[in-house]
Amino acid sequence: MLTLLLKSRILSRWQTSSVLSSYYHSNSGVYGHRKQAVRPGQYVSNNALQNRIENSNVYRLIEAYRLHGHKKATLDPLSLQQEHDPHELSPERYGIMSGSDIIDINGLFYNNNITSMSVSDLIVQLEKQYCDTIAAEFQHLQTEEEREWFAEAFETKHDIDINDERKIDLANLMLKSQAFDHFLASKFTTLKRYGGEGGESMMAVFDEIFRCSAQAGIEEIVICMPHRGRLNFLTCLLNFPPIRIFQKVSGISEIPPGSKGTGDVVSHLYTSVDLNYEGKTIHVSFIPNPSHLEANNPVAVGKCRSKQQTLQEGDYSLTGESQQGDRTLCLQVHGDASFSAQGIVSETFCIAECPHYNVGGSIHFIVNNQIGFTTESNRGRSSLYSSDLAKINGYPVLHVNADFPEDVIKATNIAMNYKHKFRKDVIIDFICFRKYGHNELDDPSFTQPIMYNVIKTRKSIPDSYAEQIVGNGVCSKEDLAGKQQDWSKTLNENFAAVQSKPVEPYDLQRQWSGYRQSPGEVTVWDTGVNTDVLKYIGAKSVTLPEDFNVHPTIGKNHCDRRLQKLVEGEGLDWAAAEALAFGSLIHQGFNVRISGQDVGRGTFSHRHVMLVDQITDEIYIPLNNISDEQSGHLEVANSALTEEAVLGFEYGMSIDNPKSLVIWEAQFGDFFNGAQPIIDTYITSGENKWLLQSGLVMLLPHGMDGAGPEHSSCRMERFLQGCDSSETIIDGDDVNIQILNPTTPAQYFHLLRRQMIRDYRKPVVVVAPKILLRLPAATSSLSEMSPGTHFQPVLGDEKMKVDKVTRVVFCSGKHYYAIQKERDSRNIDNMAIIRLESLCPFPTAELQKELSKYPNAKEYIWTQEEHRNMGPWSFVSPRFENLVGCKLRYIGRDVLGLPAVGIGHIHQSQAQQLITDLFQ
Template identity: 50%
Template sequence: MYRNVSNIIGENYCRLGTCVSRDRILPRNQINFPCANRRRILAKFYHSKHGVYGYKPKTYKKYYEVSRESLTSRAKYSNFYRLVTAYREHGHKQASIDPISLQTPSPSPELNLNKFGLNGDEKVSFPGILNAKQTEGSVNVALSILRKVYAGPIGVEFSYLETEEEREWFAQNFEEVYMEALDRDTKRAIVTEMLKSQALDKFLAIKFVTFKRYGGEGAESMMAFFHEFFKQATAAKLDHIVMCMPHRGRLNFLTGMLRFPPKKLFHKLRGFAEFPEDVKATGDVTSHFTSSVDLSFDQRNLHVTMLYNPSHLEAVNPVSMGKTRGVMQAVGDGAYSRGQDLAWSDKVLNLQVHGDAAYAGQGVNQESLALHAAPHFEIGGSVHLIVNNQLGFTTPADRGRSSRYCTDIAKSISAPVLHVNGDDPEMVVRATRLACRYQRKFRKDVFVDMNCFRRWGHNELDDPTFTNPAIYKIIQSRKSVPDKYAEELIKAEIMTTDEAKSIVSEHTAWLAESLRQVDNYVPEPVYFGGRWSEMSQAQASVSKWNTGVDVDLLRFIASKSVQCPELEIHPHLLKSHVEARLNKVSDGLKIDWATAEALAFGSLLHEGYNVRISGQDVGRGTFSHRHAMLVDQSTGDIHIPLNSMTETQTGKLELANSILSEEAVLGFEYGLSIASPSTLAIWEAQFGDFFNGAQIIIDTFVSSGEVKWMISSGLTMLLPHGYDGAGPEHSSCRMERFLQLTDSNEDRPDGDDVNMQLANPTTPAQYFHLLRRQMVRNFRKPLIVVAPKILIRHSAATSSLTDMETGTSFVNVIGDTTVNPAEVKKVILVSGKHYYALNKHREILEAKDVAIVRLESICPFPVLEILEEVRRFKRARTFIWSQEEPQNMGAWSFVKPRFENLCGRQLKYSGRRAMAAPATGVGQVHQQEAREVIVKPFTMA
């Protein structure tokens, strides 16, 4: 393309008597060239008597002589190039992308022809500048093309793309795609899907008058997007689409293109459950229904999985990304192999559908975009569709955001955006076509912002004229988008009126037949298929799982976990990490937390499982204890020893040092955990307190995903916890919040069928068994580990290899074997690292009549094991729950009713008083409280 007049004046453009910068034309005597070379070169020009620019023939013989005609031609081409570039950069500002605009777009001053030193009648050549069928014409002809392409029903933003290759590719391909004619079959297909979508809305409006269906009326052109997207996906030889979508038009898409049985929808609308009666499930609302189906386009199958979503709009986006990566890893193509990161897959693609107000307003979107190219999180770019209602509930766009477009955060990752008028389904197809081609070409995110409207307001029972009367006067006076498009096709003789009516009548008849079948409909049995075929639901019984490993294998794994041939290891780590670990496993004693974790990881990898741990600085560990990845001190190369234990090893350890995000990263890990049961997905917070940045993911996915949707997850969360004087935000993982989210019953012992588990282990061996149990069992449950800080290096918090050998398992309750049960008068129940402080104080007091019982599992509540311990101490009359946390926090409110109801004994409280903050930030106050919580249990009667 022509970028300069010539190389003589570089980035500026010279024409007779004036110099043209990129933005404006200045008189020659006002130009201030920043480059000395340019000034010197321009000085070589002179104005002869004949008014010709050139070089002094005698002084500058070595330079070429430049004629007036040559300079004029070059100036014209450069100015024409600037005109085209201006439309590519600013054309979207006056594009006709709003189907319900109250006023026409204002002319953009950047596109004023007077700025470019051109007049409308002069001739210009197009090749190399503008991708059009004709090769030359007047400036006015070029303007008509530019206005049609860049200021018509599609407005594009791509000038900020990082590379010249991308910008040129996008411009050329957009101009080409815009001019492409759609074939008859495509037009008939999209009008069919749109008419079917409209037919469902009308059917539901008649049969279920009070149902808030959040229909697609006003946004039916999204069906054109989906149809073209799936066609492009099959043309690109993709096998899997993982997608997420909010409620707007969801049922239309499900029952139409994704083949969701309408009778299942109608059964739910009649007030019945979507799952069989014998399934422990709460179910969910219809606007969260989903489908997983094989579609066929152009004689090629494409598997499409739509994820369930909560009503927290956009929270599902990182989940879909994590699920996509999990499917990519299960498929095993692309760059994914042992010891390597997955860049992307050629078989799997992520599609995200958003609403305009939520996309501009929800912070999880910025967090999710920040993952797009982060190592261990990249999925090769997502395709995004914004169903732009131009309203957030009742708030108009100009009050619902601070930016021009709801997609402006896409610029933070240099993702191109195509704004398209939803009134024009064919333009939606063209925008979709280009978006898919761009994503396949560059493996980057791309956005289609489809501007549309909601015919009935926020929902079908709403009256939007309360707050938006002007807009809804326009909406109520217009024909529907499907009807309007059908009329265009009829006029063009692509289909007949009878054919259009037949599409509607046949679909309506099919819906009516499905409604008649509701009385005999029985929900299908819940089963696990595909990669989950060997899994089942957890049972109410309490089971012990053999999670032990042969001691010789453990020693082998430990030695391999620090073996780094030809790697220059940090000298401190050589002694404190490598040599220390080898010595510990040689003796088989004093196995610390990090070693136990490495043994758990390594043994799972040896058995063929994958292990992925993500979070901030997880490779080293927040407390500089893990060092699962070692960095060469000379080259900076990273080595993960556990990925090179044997040549035949199939399991992979993935250490994903994440961006500084909680919500998006945890959502990503949850999504990855539901993709395959053979991967142990772990998320570790820097400090347990920080999980609250991901509370939406925990509330709507982790804790309730199984009972709402029958989706299993083995996600494990490590939340460092402990009152060490670090202040309010570095002490507590708020275990009380997780316990409040469990479905544990106060009146019965809990089995393995609780919605999630919470454990507060006190020994490395217990942690080892917890991790292995997540994968050894034939079901998956989320696990919350109240993880230690000081116990990582505590001299008393160690285990032996025999604690992890074959035949051993996680122990829910660790009884007190250091005292004589017949002498015990007081039993202190405790959980976590607080045990070690209490035990040390007991030793100082020589209190042989006090037993300390450790609850390693809080949920499921281990009532049977506790009862067994209580019965051992027949003389005990006082039972105390001791904790570091304030009384309104920690496990107290969870343990007390269960202990008293199930064990029949009164339980007294010992710990900090109720507080608003988790901990004090005053050092002296902390020291005083720390002494009191240790001393008090021994003085209580």
């Protein structure tokens, strides 16, 4: 009865078009269903099955080639790999003695022109198909349909037409890549350029992917790639101006005048460009890469997912993925050694087909150098191939010898068709070599003398292929030379203009148009919302369909309680403030995505933005049903048990669309440790290195509650150490990252909304609460979220009479409530408690204003519950002294080598001693 009464009072009053029309517009979603297994239909015809029975021994031999043929294939361009002749390919093992018997191959072996042949001819065909310079592993695929499709595609690969015009284009492209490497080598003799020599035919992979994408109607391609061949790809296919590379190598900054940034090394450069293929325009987003290998994989997938949501591919808010990948493609380029060794590759595979992370499959292209720096493959991995990790997920692998560019095209064509049909990942293992070692300044013969003796005697792949097509009469030497002369002229002209041509101004384009870099000064943004609208949104956040069977505990303690507090306008807890922030942003047209382990209900069972019917198991997200006109959406992504891949994914989403609030929540604060490479190489440094803005929010639950070393601290000191806030210069909002420690639900509400309301984007680390989620003292009123209110970097003490205050205590976070409770119990009236809600940016002006209120203060104290060598102390101390003009005395725990003790009675003793010391 209480629920019905409160709903009636709120919704009848505020569910009016006049209230909502003055604010925002939107669209909705209703139920979501858990993903169900799909059982494919029979793929092989009855006639084919009958023929397999009648010729079972022959069919077993064919299946052996499909399973083991790759072991005998000629895949190493250096011919250094030990040759295999697997016993599994011996006809005698299958009772086949005669080679002249004619068999019907319908259903046994796919060939478009021949329906019958002798067993000996079949073996010749099988050797040609499975043991040549292109091989495949696909018998581990999960469905018969996939296995049969792949067998047919692979066994008819020679039917893929590569006409003379395409052969000429291919030759010119590889020669162009080679010429670019030679030019850089001659002009910049000390440059580590990580050139493409020995793997120039990788250009055929990229070119074929672009062609197939255009034919399939792909509009957006997101690509990540490590160092090797990166500059070649940029200039030779992505139309990246060579002068920008020459300027960078010459020491000229790539950061335009007037823009704030420090830049990055030349091998991390990136671009965003429109390409024309097959008369169609494809937009390519080539994302920057850090030197931390493979860290860019989930970033690329996340960016691709964001583009799919913008293009509305499928019902992205729930689990339906039927249209994923129809208009978008993710291409992940890898190195062989890092692909098999870096854990983030496995993590990214883990989430590849999970709801809310699926992009309809990625193309994985392994540039297989057969070595990692100076470590041979037999020492650098335990598996036969570097690509073997992909088989865990049941993805097909195509191995191809880089010496044969036309086979490279065929392998790529098969991969693209598979991905487009089955919307699953596929791997191209491109086996090549590095002509000059790990980089051009090494002497690789120190550690691989035999390999590099072979390499020295080889003609380059571009030269060999050019001679081949000239010898076959496809074109003349002069035809190829003309294109190369034009390219050489272009490179020389660009090089000559290095010093005279200015770096182009930085301009945010496409979806980022209208945004800017953060200003140097402190800005304040009105993030309050009309109280009637907040009450309406709050009521809708706990409104369920009549036939929905809510858990009784949630119905009483979550839904009914929130409705009551909305009517009262007081006592709103953390989850309510969050729901109001989400809902108001959604009404304003923004999308909100929260991702992490168990975020639907919350680690501490407080959020419940995603409810599950207790009878049908159906999922319902109330905030996706605020009104019939809403355009924003809430995506609740309960993630796999991984941090690095998921956080990288969310960062990728955040750099793509500034109108989406992307949140990652750790189960406990220090669980971010597993994602440290993403934090260091992307989140805290991405804008300074590459001018890429991100509004990503990281929620890191924090608090010394006696839960032991791994469940207490979010290690805020590490984030503070990684920020670029000065100890001696008053900073504005142009810090690299925000570190906020809010103590009230209203503050949390405002900081979430501020992320979207501002006309620039900054990542934020929220030192998130645990016990404050339900602490009665830590609640807020609707008036604190009404128009004219905003996030306050400093919360002063409104209870003390300023002329009586002799001690000023500064703190940050939940420790405030313990101090306040003790002060009130002792009836102390000369101690003011001031809270730092914003640690970075450091609120110098606000602190000076607070201090000026207390003319009789004689003592200034910093207290924290974290140990002295942790928490904010080492960050705030010099800033108080140098910027605020106030020297602080420290009262708190002593130093420790771990975040917290793990023995309960010691924790309680320390907590009590902390309070005792403060009030002595």
